[in-house]
Amino acid sequence: MRNLVVAISGMNATDNPGPGVGVARSLRQSGFADFRVVGFCYGSLEPGAYMQDITDVSYLLPFPSEGMVTFLDRLRYIHEREHIDIIIPNLDAELFIYIKIKDKLEEMGIRLCLPTIEQFDSRQKYRLPDFGEKMGFSVPKSFRCNTVEDLLSAENELRYPIMMKGNFYEAYYAGYREQAVTYFWNLLAKWGAPVIAQQYISGGEFNVVGVGDGKGNLISCVPMHKQFITDKGKAWAGVTIKDDQLMDSARRFVETTRWMGAFELELLRGDDGVLYLIEINPRMPAWVYLATAAGENIPEQIVQLALGETPSQFDHYDVGKMFIRYSWDMVVNQSEFGQFSVKGEK
Amino acid sequence: MNLVSGMIVNDSGYVFNSMTGESFSINQTARLVLTLLGEGCSKTDIYNRLLSEYDVEASSLEADVDDFFYLLRKYRILVD
Numbered sequence: 481m482r483n484l485v486v487a488i489s490g491m492n493a494t495d496n497p498g499p500g501v502g503v504a505r506s507l508r509q510s511g512f513a514d515f516r517v518v519g520f521c522y523g524s525l526e527p528g529a530y531m532q533d534i535t536d537v538s539y540l541l542p543f544p545s546e547g548m549v550t551f552l553d554r555l556r557y558i559h560e561r562e563h564i565d566i567i568i569p570n571l572d573a574e575l576f577i578y579i580k581i582k583d584k585l586e587e588m589g590i591r592l593c594l595p596t597i598e599q600f601d602s603r604q605k606y607r608l609p610d611f612g613e614k615m616g617f618s619v620p621k622s623f624r625c626n627t628v629e630d631l632l633s634a635e636n637e638l639r640y641p642i643m644m645k646g647n648f649y650e651a652y653y654a655g656y657r658e659q660a661v662t663y664f665w666n667l668l669a670k671w672g673a674p675v676i677a678q679q680y681i682s683g684g685e686f687n688v689v690g691v692g693d694g695k696g697n698l699i700s701c702v703p704m705h706k707q708f709i710t711d712k713g714k715a716w717a718g719v720t721i722k723d724d725q726l727m728d729s730a731r732r733f734v735e736t737t738r739w740m741g742a743f744e745l746e747l748l749r750g751d752d753g754v755l756y757l758i759e760i761n762p763r764m765p766a767w768v769y770l771a772t773a774a775g776e777n778i779p780e781q782i783v784q785l786a787l788g789e790t791p792s793q794f795d796h797y798d799v800g801k802m803f804i805r806y807s808w809d810m811v812v813n814q815s816e817f818g819q820f821s822v823k824g825e826k
Numbered sequence: 827m828n829l830v831s832g833m834i835v836n837d838s839g840y841v842f843n844s845m846t847g848e849s850f851s852i853n854q855t856a857r858l859v860l861t862l863l864g865e866g867c868s869k870t871d872i873y874n875r876l877l878s879e880y881d882v883e884a885s886s887l888e889a890d891v892d893d894f895f896y897l898l899r900k901y902r903i904l905v906d
Contacts, residue, residue, distance in 0.1 A: 684846060705847025721847040722832055749846075799844045800834065 484515035485562055486783060490570030490766075491519045491528025491535065496649065496712050497805075499570040501527070502769035503779045504534045509772060510780035511792065518562050520569075524821040530812050537562065540824035544577040552581055558825075559588055566591050566786045568779065570763050572648040575600060593741045593786040595762055602737065603760035605645060605676045615736050617729065617757040620679035620748075631664050632657075634677045643678040645759075646671035651713045653680065678758075683750040685709065686723070689764060689771050690730045691781050691791070694740030699781055701730045702771040702797050708804075715767055719802045720774045725755055733760070742768075742782055767803060774801040829863050830905050846902055855880075859894060863904070869895060 486507060490498025504517045519529050519538035529538035539558050542550050558564065567590055569578045578585075579597050586592075594600075602611055605622070612619030620643075623634035635657070644663035645651045648671045654660035660677065667675045690701035703726040708717035730745060746759040764778060771778050774797040781791035820826040832844035839857055841850040852860070855876070862872045873891050877884060898904035 684848070686847075707847065719842075719847045719849075722844050723846070799832070800842055 484512055484783075485518060485565050486515055487518040487520050487558070487562070487564045487567045488528075488535075488570065489520035489522075489541070489568070489574060491521050491526040491538070492523070493527040493531075493766075495710060495807075496714060497766040498526075498528075499764045499766045499768050501531065501534055502766060502772075503568055503570060503764060504528070505769050506772040506777050506779040507783065508533070510777050510783070512780070512783065516562070518558070518564060520567075524817060527810060529820060529826065530810055530816070538820065538826050540820070544574045548577060548581060551577055552584060555581075555585065555590075556588065559590060564590050566593075566783055568592075568782060568786075569594070572761065572763065575762055591786040591788075593782045595737075595740050595743075599737050599739055600762050603762060605647065605759060606674050608757070608759070611760070612757050615732060615757075617732075618754050619757050620681050622676050622678045624674040625664060625677050626673045626675075628661055628664060631660060631675075631677055638677060638679055641680045643676075643680050645676040645678055647674060647676075648672075681748055681750045681756055683748045683752075683756075685715075685758075686721070686726055686747045686749065687715065687718075687765060687767070688726050688730045688745040688747065689742070689768055689778060690734065690745075691742050691778055691785070692734035692737070692739035693785065693791070694738060696735045696738045698731045698734045699785075699791050700771075700776045700778060700794055701727055702774055702776050702778075703727065703730075704767060704770060707802070715805075717802065717804045718767055718770060720770065720797060720799055722799045729755065729757070741785065742778060770801065770803040771797065773803070774798045827869070827904060827906055829860065830903055833903060835860055841903070843901070843903060848901060850901070856894065859891075860903075 488500045488504050490500030492498040493501045516536045519535035520541050521529050521538055522541055528534050541554055544551055569575055579594050579600055582592055606624040609619050609622050621637055625631045641653055641655045643651055644654050644660055646667040652663045654663055664675050685706045686703060688703045691699040693699050703721050703723050704718045705721050706715040706718050710716050742764040744761040744765040748756045748758050750756060768778055776794045776797045784791040830845055834842040839852045841852055859872055877887055
């Protein structure tokens with residue numbers, strides 16, 4: 481039997497990291513004996529492409545915004561060479577296109593474990609208030625802003641400080657109107673419309689990574705408390721915790737949506753003691769390796785679900801397991817970088 | 827009034843609350859208070875024990891104990 485070939489995106493292990501390196505690292509420690517990791521990158525400076533113990537081979541992909549045909553053509557080209565069994569897309573901005581072309585990829589023999597388009601749409605940031613109400617979660621007041629005028633009218637309902645959030649990524653604390661307007665333009669330019677203006681709630685931030693089987697069952701779930709947060713709002717250190725309320729939130733989310741695949745809930749326990757749902761990410765987070773190290777290999781379960789197998793059941797995870805992210809200067813030969821930049825593969 | 831379940835206190839005075847993920851450093855006196863709370867002692871029991879063990883003014887101790895219990899509640903180490 482030939483090796484399993486898994487293509488993984490999100491190899492941008494930067495200060496705003498994608499999950500790809502953590503996913504590949506988890507799979508290296510999974511029950512799969514032999515497999516190859518194909519790194520999918522959107523830039524030739526994505527560190528995962530140069531990490532020899534993470535990726536076996538890497539390819540540059542066109543941005544999904546260049547269109548479905550261009551994207552699919554590139555995947556077809558790579559598949560002819562690598563014979564991919566599974567793709568694990570890890571970036572919010574590419575998930576929509578992968579859901580749309582899932583059938584075509586399956587015809588090519590490539591399998592994916594993804595939520596449905598309805599599930600994906602239901603948790604969009606701008607739909608969070610409706611979603612929360614339907615599911616019984618407390619959600620901070622959120623307003624969808626396509627223009628500065630929208631932001632100014634949201635001021636009628638919000639008091640400063642507020643949080644300004646990009647359509648896909650990034651969140652900033654805005655203490656006053658001028659700051660909010662600046663963030664509005666920056667986020668609009670970077671991630672497109674809408675930008676979300678959200679009520680600021682003071683409290684502790686918690687994240688939960690989990691997997692749903694598409695039938696309403698929560699297969700695994702690990703909650704984490706952010707111990708150090710970067711200026712981009714990313715966890716730079718965190719610790720696994722045991723909190724029944726967080727576990728119940730994940731269970732309720734999966735039962736109600738019948739979620740298929742990985743997800744991350746971002747929650748905040750306000751100083752008032754109320755647990756607020758801040759965001760739902762339709763994929764694994766960059767800190768997913770912490771869950772693996774604590775005993776729940778979520779990427780392994782995603783591969784099993786994609787293959788149509790029953791996912792491994794993990795009895796428990798270790799509470800109090802910490803991760804501390806760090807930066808490391810990798811040294812790469814110019815020829816290697818040049819080849820990847822010009823040929824788009826290495 | 828109970829200590830939150832899943833709290834870990836080690837010999838060096840490091841406290842980890844496994845429910846919230848928060849951690850704290852505490853001194854020897856605070857460690858004694860947490861030990862006594864773990865044994866089911868009331869706030870009055872703890873106050874009396876500290877008064878007998880330490881050379882401290884009663885009024886000053888009362889204020890310190892009140893402050894410490896306020897912090898324990900604030901950080902959700904002590905729950906009602």
